[in-house]
Amino acid sequence: MFSLALPVVASSLLERAVVIIDVFLVGGLGASAIAAAGASQLLVLALVSLVSGLPAGTVVVVAQLWGAGRKSEAAAGARRVVGIAAVVGCAVGALGMIWGADAVVLLGAAPDVVNLAQPYLRIVFLAFPLMLLVTTLSGVLQGTGDTKSPLYVTAVMNVIHVAIAYPTIYGRWGMPRWELEGAAVAVAASTLVGSAWLLVLVYRRGLLARGRSEHFARAVAYVGAPVSIDRTLQHASQLVFANVVLLYGTAAYAAHQVGLAIEALSFLPGAGFALAAETAFGRSLGANNPARARIQSLEANRMAVLTMAAMGAVFYFFPYVLLRSFTSDQAVIELGTLFLKIVALLQIPLAITMVFSGALKGAGDTRFLLVSTLAGAWGVRVPLALLFAYGFGFPLGAVWSIMLADWIVRMLLVLVRYRSGAWRSQRVLWRTEAH
Numbered sequence: 001m002f003s004l005a006l007p008v009v010a011s012s013l014l015e016r017a018v019v020i021i022d023v024f025l026v027g028g029l030g031a032s033a034i035a036a037a038g039a040s041q042l043l044v045l046a047l048v049s050l051v052s053g054l055p056a057g058t059v060v061v062v063a064q065l066w067g068a069g070r071k072s073e074a075a076a077g078a079r080r081v082v083g084i085a086a087v088v089g090c091a092v093g094a095l096g097m098i099w100g101a102d103a104v105v106l107l108g109a110a111p112d113v114v115n116l117a118q119p120y121l122r123i124v125f126l127a128f129p130l131m132l133l134v135t136t137l138s139g140v141l142q143g144t145g146d147t148k149s150p151l152y153v154t155a156v157m158n159v160i161h162v163a164i165a166y167p168t169i170y171g172r173w174g175m176p177r178w179e180l181e182g183a184a185v186a187v188a189a190s191t192l193v194g195s196a197w198l199l200v201l202v203y204r205r206g207l208l209a210r211g212r213s214e215h216f217a218r219a220v221a222y223v224g225a226p227v228s229i230d231r232t233l234q235h236a237s238q239l240v241f242a243n244v245v246l247l248y249g250t251a252a253y254a255a256h257q258v259g260l261a262i263e264a265l266s267f268l269p270g271a272g273f274a275l276a277a278e279t280a281f282g283r284s285l286g287a288n289n290p291a292r293a294r295i296q297s298l299e300a301n302r303m304a305v306l307t308m309a310a311m312g313a314v315f316y317f318f319p320y321v322l323l324r325s326f327t328s329d330q331a332v333i334e335l336g337t338l339f340l341k342i343v344a345l346l347q348i349p350l351a352i353t354m355v356f357s358g359a360l361k362g363a364g365d366t367r368f369l370l371v372s373t374l375a376g377a378w379g380v381r382v383p384l385a386l387l388f389a390y391g392f393g394f395p396l397g398a399v400w401s402i403m404l405a406d407w408i409v410r411m412l413l414v415l416v417r418y419r420s421g422a423w424r425s426q427r428v429l430w431r432t433e434a435h
Contacts, residue, residue: 077216
């Protein structure tokens with residue numbers, strides 16, 4: 001389980017590093033640039049959530065078919081899903097290029113923030129189809145148990161990103177000074193390389209083969225549709241929450257974004273262990289071995305809790321050191337310190353929720369995960385944030401503390417579902433068979 005999880009953890013860290021590096025590099029441009037980058041990234045993630053069911057469903061279905069020994073069927077289905085991903089990616093990217101700036105305005109961003117975000121969004125959404133291809137192709141590999149190849153590709157993408165972003169943002173080494181647009185160009189160039197590499201890799205391994213695949217796509221939709229809705233609702237709640245934070249000023253919003261970037265240091269290991277649990281769980285259930293699936297999920301949870309608890313201690317006791325590496329703005333650092341102390345407390349509930357959600361997803365039980373998101377994000381976080389800010393005028397710290405209540409509610413729901421054993425009867429393999 002550790003050998004499967006470790007590359008996923010590293011790969012997840014590197015994927016998130018694109019966001020962290022952008023926030024870090026634009027930090028020298030001021031609070032408005034940080035806010036523009038953060039708002040743009042939230043918008044991109046929101047649209048990614050709309051199509052997240054494709055890669056998420058692909059991982060689960062490929063994993064179960066691989067565990068059942070039906071490898072040729074998995075390859076034929078993966079070919080069709082990758083084609084669907086290319087078409088959908090172009091459509092969503094076009095929507096983002098047209099209405100991206102208007103969406104940032106709806107977030108409540110100041111005019112200077114909107115002006116900075118507009119050219120950044122146009123370039124990033126131009127590369128959106130490639131982003132979806134990267135995640136879908138990585139899902140095919142991860143479903144087969146190969147978590148190392150996506151790691152290598154992501155590592156190279158990050159090297160390319162940094163090599164292009166730094167000189168084009170600040171006009172170093174003979175490059176033009178494009179500021180925030182330079183960060184967007186770096187994202188597009190690195191994504192182009194990564195998608196091309198992964199496509200060649202899966203073709204050479206025969207993981208995109210011709211054959212009957214309509215039932216595979218149906219299985220992916222069965223698993224992936226609730227995931228898309230879940231993540232859309234999740235990111236929508238984050239957008240509403242960010243809009244509430246904006247009421248407290250640009251410095252508060254910048255602190256929120258920098259804090260989220262730092263929190264990713266712990267969040268992404270949890271996401272990595274969750275994906276490892278999802279893959280292992282799916283393969284074990286495909287092989288009709290629920291006992292092994294249970295052991296794998298417990299091991300993934302143990303590693304995630306230890307890792308994220310350690311990072312939470314760092315956030316709580318050394319927030320200034322972390323924040324100072326991102327920005328020199330004292331107002332942002334002061335507010336960011338409060339944010340990091342709060343998120344330090346939610347690391348263990350977050351770890352438990354993420355891993356056992358991954359296990360349930362590997363079983364195909366994605367509809368219940370949608371219920372937990374509705375309860376936590378829209379039953380707790382959004383209404384309380386609006387009430388605290390608009391109704392009672394509570395300070396920013398009280399609004400940020402709502403995140404802890406959100407994740408505790410989700411953790412309890414997911415644990416109850418997992419312990420019920422309902423996942424033992426969950427299968428998606430029947431949806432890949434001809435009727």
